[in-house]
Amino acid sequence: MTPPLARDLIPALLAALVDLPVVVLTGMRQTGKSTLLTSTKSLSGRRYATLDDFAQLEAARADPEGFLAGDEPLTIDEVQRAPELLVAVKRAVDRDRRPGRFLLSGSANLSLLKGVSESLAGRAVYLTLRPFSLRELRRRTDDIAFLPAFFAEPRLPRGTATPLRPEDVLAGGLPPVALGQVRDRALWFRGFVQTYLERDVRDLAQVADLAAFRRFLQLAALRTGQVLNASELGRDAQQSATTASRWLGLMETSFTVMRLPPFLGNRASRLIKAPKLYAGDAGLAAHLAGVDDLALSAEEPLRGPLFETYVAHSLGAVLEAHWPGARLGFWNIQGRHEVDFVVESGRDCLAIEVKAASRWTERDLAGLRAFLERTPRCRAAVLAYNGEQAVRLGDKLWAVPLSTLLG
Secondary structure (H helix, E strand, C coil): CCCCCCCCCHHHHHHHHHHCCEEEEECCCCCCHHHHHHHCHHHCCCEEEECCCHHHHHHHHHCHHHHHCCCCCEEEECHHHCCHHHHHHHHHHHHCCCCCCEEEEECCCCCCCCCHHHHHCCCEEEEECCCCCHHHHCCCCCCCCHHHHHHHCCCCCCCCCCCCCHHHHHHCCCHHHHCCCCCCHHHHHHHHHHHHHHHHHHHHCCCCCHHHHHHHHHHHHCCCCEECCHHHHHHHCCCCHHHHHHHHHHHHHCCCEEEECECCCCCCCCECCCCEEEECCHHHHHHHHCCCCCCHHHCCCCHHHHHHHHHHHHHHHHHHHHCCCCEEEEEEECCCEEEEEEEEECCEEEEEEEECCCCCCHHHHHHHHHHHHHCCCEEEEEEEECCCCCEEEECCEEEEEHHHHCC
16 A cells, blocks of 8 residues: 655654644644554554444444543544544643644544634644645655745745646545545535535535525636635525524635635735635646646646636645744735735745746836835745746845745
């Protein structure tokens, strides 16, 4: 059997177990959490329980304290299926705060679930396993991550980069599809969506009309990479603003979408303050939006947003594993200039504009130049384009291949 691909997050996970009594690993369904927990050698000495197993789920619900009993460190997978277990974890940790006692994993963001974050406040650290990043898929996890190194010392990287293929974006980062383990990508994604609707949505919230929720999910995918207008989304889905807000929260809790906050670090007028919406995986977004060809000849209007979505989840994976103190946002002056991503670290920042094509024009640099003018503490502005060579374009301004940026 071929060993699983190395995940960038493993060193951060192991380090967290040394420091805190509870470590929570969350992420979208099928990102590989269970594989990581069961195949990582450094975790093999822990007792492992999965609440996907009906008998263990019933045992956890019937006697939470007894389920946790024992001196050996315990890993519990799919813990969101028994929320009552988290109260018992809190009590156990209050009695004994030894580091690494509990490693909890689930397909829901426990820090967003009502009551859960309060139960584990001060006792847990939360880590997110995102879909496979480009670094992981290209087996480059032993390399120094480009982005934090470039932030520390901006300079031209050596060598020639391999461009990102449209097929890479359509596959996304969910392991079965990204690793080519399925023959029919569309069929697999249909099954994924059905499982998500019938299991995760019903487990996390009372959604009476799953067909309407599916439509809402598709409309959200069509807006990936856009500034979020929740009222407009709800109106198009024929749902009230209250329902739209609740469903967006549910999708965010299950990592189907993420909301990227705006960067408000300068005083430019007419700054957009609404978040930007991204699907949790580019391949899933393409499936939901009905996109199956991203070649330039196809003239697909979602080509740019889907490439940007792929960059968003790969950037998120790099920051989570190698630069946890950094914050990711975007910048937009309504009707004038925008920058796709802004990475903040301390008082400084770095701006990134994504270009799906292998060439660029001066117009593509306008947003980056405007951001540099208004943000003296910006260390570098990067046009991330789908080419092969990195080029310096001016003071603090660079063109860097997408695959280099995500490496």
